[in-house]
Amino acid sequence: MTRVMITGATTPIGASFVRRLAFDDAIEQVLALGLESDPGPELLELPKVVYRQIDLTRGRSLRDLLFTDVKQLGIEAVVHTAHHRRATDEGPRIHRLNVGVTRELMQLCQHHPTVRRFVHRSHGAVYKVKADQPAVIGEDHPLNLGPSTPQWIRDRVEADLMVCSQMGMCPMKVVVLRCAEVLAPRSGSQLYDYVSSRVCMRPLGYDPMINLLSLDDQVEALYRALVTEDAQGVFNIPGRDTLPLSELIHMMGRPDVPMPGVLLSPLYRLRGRLERREFRYDMNHWRFHFSGVLDGRRAKAVLGYEPSHPLRPTELAVHWHMGEDTIDLMRQQ
Amino acid sequence: MVKRETVTGLARRMLPDARLARLQDLQLLDAGHGYDPFGANREWIGFGAGLMRFLYEKWFRVTSHDAHHVPSSGAAILASNHSGTLPYDATMIWSDVLEHTSPPRLVRPVMDHFVPLLPIVGTFFARAGGVGGSRGNVRALLEAGELLLIFPEGTVGIGKPFRERYQLQRFRVGHAELAIRHRAPVVPVAVVGAEEQMPQLTRIQAGAKLFGAPYIPIPATLLPLPVHYHIYYGAPLNLHEDYRPEQADEPAVVREAADRVQAAVAGLITRGLEEREGVFR
Numbered sequence: 084m085t086r087v088m089i090t091g092a093t094t095p096i097g098a099s100f101v102r103r104l105a106f107d108d109a110i111e112q113v114l115a116l117g118l119e120s121d122p123g124p125e126l127l128e129l130p131k132v133v134y135r136q137i138d139l140t141r142g143r144s145l146r147d148l149l150f151t152d153v154k155q156l157g158i159e160a161v162v163h164t165a166h167h168r169r170a171t172d173e174g175p176r177i178h179r180l181n182v183g184v185t186r187e188l189m190q191l192c193q194h195h196p197t198v199r200r201f202v203h204r205s206h207g208a209v210y211k212v213k214a215d216q217p218a219v220i221g222e223d224h225p226l227n228l229g230p231s232t233p234q235w236i237r238d239r240v241e242a243d244l245m246v247c248s249q250m251g252m253c254p255m256k257v258v259v260l261r262c263a264e265v266l267a268p269r270s271g272s273q274l275y276d277y278v279s280s281r282v283c284m285r286p287l288g289y290d291p292m293i294n295l296l297s298l299d300d301q302v303e304a305l306y307r308a309l310v311t312e313d314a315q316g317v318f319n320i321p322g323r324d325t326l327p328l329s330e331l332i333h334m335m336g337r338p339d340v341p342m343p344g345v346l347l348s349p350l351y352r353l354r355g356r357l358e359r360r361e362f363r364y365d366m367n368h369w370r371f372h373f374s375g376v377l378d379g380r381r382a383k384a385v386l387g388y389e390p391s392h393p394l395r396p397t398e399l400a401v402h403w404h405m406g407e408d409t410i411d412l413m414r415q416q
Numbered sequence: 417m418v419k420r421e422t423v424t425g426l427a428r429r430m431l432p433d434a435r436l437a438r439l440q441d442l443q444l445l446d447a448g449h450g451y452d453p454f455g456a457n458r459e460w461i462g463f464g465a466g467l468m469r470f471l472y473e474k475w476f477r478v479t480s481h482d483a484h485h486v487p488s489s490g491a492a493i494l495a496s497n498h499s500g501t502l503p504y505d506a507t508m509i510w511s512d513v514l515e516h517t518s519p520p521r522l523v524r525p526v527m528d529h530f531v532p533l534l535p536i537v538g539t540f541f542a543r544a545g546g547v548g549g550s551r552g553n554v555r556a557l558l559e560a561g562e563l564l565l566i567f568p569e570g571t572v573g574i575g576k577p578f579r580e581r582y583q584l585q586r587f588r589v590g591h592a593e594l595a596i597r598h599r600a601p602v603v604p605v606a607v608v609g610a611e612e613q614m615p616q617l618t619r620i621q622a623g624a625k626l627f628g629a630p631y632i633p634i635p636a637t638l639l640p641l642p643v644h645y646h647i648y649y650g651a652p653l654n655l656h657e658d659y660r661p662e663q664a665d666e667p668a669v670v671r672e673a674a675d676r677v678q679a680a681v682a683g684l685i686t687r688g689l690e691e692r693e694g695v696f697r
Binding site for chain 2: 219
């Protein structure tokens with residue numbers, strides 16, 4: 084696949100992927116889609132990249148784009164990464180972007196004259212994490228579709244299942260990547276918001292294992308899904324870093340404050356309201372108690388993907404305007 | 417949880433240098449930060465070994481028999497009788513295998529689903545190698561070539577009344593199914609002594625559901641009695657040589673295989689009871 088369209092191209096993940104493709108000799112053309120009218124020179128000045136501003140929730144605009152620009156450019160593969168990132172936003176408009184757009188894009192691509200591959204970036208949060216479930220999560224793990232599941236997760240599960248339902252049913256090759264959380268700013272990462280707070284509170288007596296994906300590995304996984312001939316199916320994409328929650332807090336140089344679990348929900352709700360933060364304890368309740376680590380063996384076997392880039396806490400810490408002393412200390416570690 | 421440096425310091429205080437050095441040879445998959453994907457960690461294992469040392473050497477004075485039957489590498493299942501109201505038998509087998517294998521092997525005790533729900537305890541067990549008893553967890557561990565400890569009697573075994581000591585409850589079949597499917601040998605294990613350590617007065621159902629446990633045991637003694645533990649390991653049963661992997665789905669086959677394991681454990685118990693000189697000696 085040498086001609087690629089990417090949705091969500093102005094997000095950190097989308098932009099990094101566009102950059103990677105732009106400098107890849109095997110790629111001829113990249114059509115980058117974003118909501119912003121001016122994505123900045125970082126994207127506009129890249130070789131081989133054509134940028135289009137589009138509100139994906141407008142069905143007519145999406146249809147027009149698919150059957151004009153996409154057709155004319157001979158786009159062969161679509162990489163769909165656009166989801167609403169803020170977990171605190173809910174409602175039908177958000178659902179429309181997360182699920183409706185995915186459905187529509189999928190339907191349009193199915194009978195498109197040039198598109199032959201559809202890569203959907205899903206999320207590890209679609210899996211249910213509980214005490215009686217395996218700590219190492221395979222692709223057949225139960226999904227998180229309970230009635231109390233927040234919309235942020237429910238939408239992702241619905242979109243994921245909808246894309247999965249088309250595998251083998253349409254002429255395109257369909258790949259779903261269930262990715263571990265990317266710990267990066269503006270990527271919708273709950274844990275990034277959590278560890279960027281001055282104090283990290285967590286449930287007393289529990290210290291679950293978590294897995295985190297670096298931006299570099301996320302880009303590599305998307306690339307593998309794009310270029311691996313005949314690859315189709317669902318793949319877990321774990322990151323290089325598997326560690327207890329307390330170690331992550333320690334690594335980020337934050338005070339670790341274990342507290343009785345019942346206090347955490349109201350405290351984080353209050354914090355969310357006062358500081359307009361994205362972290363929602365109700366969304367992370369189970370994974371703050373029980374381990375959930377993605378098993379990436381299928382991605383390794385089929386896509387040849389293996390995580391190799393660990394997180395770089397010093398770079399992340401810069402975003403929090405940490406003191407130089409703290410950053411020096413972390414560099415030494 | 418406690419910081420790793422603190423844990424390392426405590427392990428150094430509790431264990432002699434030679435044992436601590438031996439633990440450096442422990443085979444443990446490192447998923448990147450010194451932990452395996454289930455949360456087991458070398459420093460915590462050292463700390464656990466230090467904590468158990470007093471119980472293992474002084475309190476229960478464990479005598480190990482035929483530990484050479486424990487495979488030095490590759491996937492295997494230790495199937496043991498289970499007793500004593502509280503699972504000291506699991507911790508003593510864990511310590512015994514660590515002590516008598518070279519290089520030391522970590523036993524991964526398969527715990528009931530309610531154990532990870534317990535604050536502190538669940539986390540500590542995970543750091544020491546314990547895993548929740550879901551099918552996915554045991555499958556992943558066997559595929560990774562780990563050594564599992566399974567009590568096929570389940571909670572029925574550990575909770576049985578004192579008058580039924582050394583009478584094995586009927587083995588469940590899960591361990592046999594796993595052994596056949598994953599081509600792993602089953603090492604029968606008998607713990608003699610644990611059945612008398614903590615006679616159970618009664619059990620309470622109320623409140624147990626809060627943390628998913630089947631009941632709360634009320635033992636006759638606050639601490640376990642200082643019984644003499646004998647741990648016997650039998651010759652590995654290579655069930656996979658007698659059954660094909662696809663037969664792991666056949667109820668009659670796995671029942672038959674589980675009965676073979678139960679008979680082997682019962683034989684070791686009989687031997688242990690004949691050989692021991694007394695409950696405390």
